Amino acid sequence: MKRGLVIGKFMPLHHGHIALINFAAVRCDELIVSMSYTDQDAIDPDLRLGWIKSMFTDPRIRIAKIKDDFDNESLALDERTALWAPVMKRTYPPIAILFSSEAYGEPFARHLQAEHVAFDPDRTIVPVSATKIRNQPFQYWEHIPAVVRPYFVKKICFYGAESTGKSTLAMRMAEHYNTEFVPEVARELLITNDFTVEDIITIGHAHAQRVEDKLKTANKLLFCDTDAITTQIYSKYYLNVVPGVLYELEAKVKYDLYFLMDIDVPWIEDGLRDLGHKRQEMTDIFKSALEQRNIPYTTVSGDFQQREAIVRHSIERLLKD
Template sequence: MIDSVKLICLYGPESVGKTTLAEQLAAHYQTVFVHEVARDLITSNDLTLDDYVRIGHAQTRAVLDALPKANQLLICDTDLITTALYSQVYLNDVPPVLAELEKQVPYDLYFLLNIDVPWVADGLRDLGHRREDMYQLFKTALKERGIDYIDVSGTWEQRWDTVTWEIDRLLA
C-alpha cells in the first residue's frame, strides 16, 4: 500500500504554517492529511522519554492508518525526525526506538518550511526565541540523513506555488 501512495512531509520548526498548508493541500489534491498527533496527546512541553516514545508510535500509526484513505498522495505535517529533535532539545536525549519508527515511513518528498513568517504562540509553542537555531537543527537533521528537500520560503502565496509545483511534478 505504501508504494502506491506518495508521502509528502511538511517539515520544520514550530509556527511555520505546516498544519494550515497540510489542510489546504489535502483539499486541493482531494486526499487526506495526517496532523501532528502529539497535539492530541500532550498539554505541555514537560515530557519524559516515555512520552516521546508514545508520540512516536502514535504518529507512525496515524500515517500508516491514513494510507488506505489517501488518493495517491498523503500529506503529513510532521515526522519522526521532528519528534526526535524535540526530544533532544527538551530532554537532551532521544529514545532509540524513534530511529526505528522513522524507517517505517519513507517520505517521497520533504518540504522544509522556512521561519520567514510570523511566529504565533499557542500554548505549546515556546521556542520562538530560538527560531533560527531550530531551523538550522531541522535542516542539519535532513542533511545528516542524506534526505533531499525543497526549501519553502516567502509569502504564503509563494509557498503554495512552490509546494504545489513540486507535488505536481512528483505526480506527473
C-alpha cells in the same frame, strides 16, 4: 476433482489478476494461485502474497508462493514452459486446467498435460499490466485494488521549526488534491512541553500508526505534518535523550518529498509553542538532520500564496513523473 492453476508474479496485484482468478475459481473445484518470486523482485514477495490472501478468502482458492529458480528467459516459450511444468507437477497436486491471459498458456498447458482456458488475452476487460502500473501507478490508479494502493501512495512531509505553516499547508494540500493528511499527533497528546521519555515514545508510535491508517484511504498523495525526525529533535532538545525506538520508527516510514519551512513568517503564540526566540537555531537543527541523512528537500519561503505555489509546483512535478 477438477483442479485449476493460475500463475503469476502479481507485481503488483491488479484488477486484471483479480478478474482472472475470479473467472477461474467458478470453473473448477479447487484453484491454486501460484505466485512466483525471486530475491531480486522490485516488490517484496510476502507483501504481494498478503495482498492476494486478503482478496481471496474462499477456502477453495489455495494461494501459494514458489521461488522462481527454474526459468530461462533466453529460451523460446515452448522450451521455457517445458522447464516450468515438471516443477509445478512436483509442487502441486495434479492440474486439470491452466487459466491464463498470456502467450505462455498454450505451451505450458500442453507440458502440464492440462486443458488451457484463456481469459481476456487482448486485455479488453481490464486494459492494464503490472509493468505499466509499476512505471506509472497514478495513470492506472483505478486498476489498483484498495489493498495495494498504499504501496504506491506518495508521502509528503511538511517539516521544520514551530509556527511556519506546516499544519495549514498539510490541510490545504489534502483538500486541494482530494486526499488525506496526518496532523501533528503530539498536539493531540500534549498540553505542555513538560513531557517524559514515555510520552515521546507514545507520540512516535501514534504518529507512525496514523500514517499507516491514513495510507489506506489516501488518494495518491498523503500529506504529513512532521515526521519521526521531528520527534527525535524535540526529544533531544527537551529531554536530552533520543530513545532508540524513534530511529526504528523513522526507518519504517520513508517520505517521497520533504518541504523545509523557512521562518520568514510571523511566530504566533498558541499556548504550546515556546521556541520563538530560537527559530533560526531550530531551523538549522532541522536542516542539518536532513543533510546528515542525505535526504533531499525543498525550502518553502515567502507569504502563504508563495508557499503554496512552491509546494504545488513540486507536487505537480511528482505526479507527472
